[in-house]
Amino acid sequence: MVFQMPTPGPTRRRPRVLPLASAISGGVMLAALVVLLAPTWGQLFLFLVFGAVMALMVGVNCWLAHRLRQPLSVMSPEQVSLDPCRQLVAGRKPLLLATVAGVPGVLAGAAAATHAELWQETVHQVPWGARDPQFHLDYSFYLTTVPWYRFLVDFGFAAAFASLVASGAVHYLYGGLQLQDRRRRSTDAARVQMSVLLAMLLALKAAAYWLDRFDVVGRAAELGPRELTAWLQAKSLLCVVALICAALFLAVPVRRRWLPAVTGLLLLGLCEVLVDGLYPLLVGYLG
Structure with missing residues (x-):
């Protein structure tokens, strides 16, 4: 009689709940600490x-970059060198995503909490009853609304830049972006x-350039009429060029x-030096 040893069934991988639980508990502790230390409810809200x-913008872009990755059918030397990093990341994805x-x-x-007073002043803005001669807007608009809009633009720029860096790192790690392979620099998803x-x-x-136009109100006493017009023309031109560059980047996937x-991006940098810096000075010198 021949006895057969029972063959073990397929091993089930235990869900890695510890990193996710650690991230959630850390977030809860941090939120509780902020609630206790926040001086005002406005700062806590912001x-x-x-x-x-x-966090959502960076996390969603990282998740999307990982979700749209393609299998590495042919391993280039660049990707072979990144294989230990992929193995290190494989077991810690929830924790790394929560950290990133x-x-x-x-x-x-924390940066937004420092603008709580400005936010309150913008929400409860009281008109001065006097308008500037250039844009015919109330002076309270320049003291509260414009700085708040500028903060929103800066925040959006920081969020988009952080998402770009984080998702670019994910694409590079999984072969979506390659620096050494000239035939295939990027996959369709990464592009x-x-x-x-x-x-x-x-x-x-472009929105930042448009908001820069309102700075001319505070410099009206320093600039002459020709310099004032040149300043506004320079900012408007840079705004248009930035929008054209944005359209060119949207056309890249097609x-x-x-x-x-x-x-176009290089031309924008050149225009910023020539138009924004030299053109108003030249007009003021010739005027």
């Missing part, structure tokens, strides 16, 4: 709202995500070429 928006999204969220929330985030950055840069968008 911390939670802007911190959550930053949580750290920028905490920093953004779409990177181009959209870059277009978002340039659109926010055209499958980075060169026009990168060329």
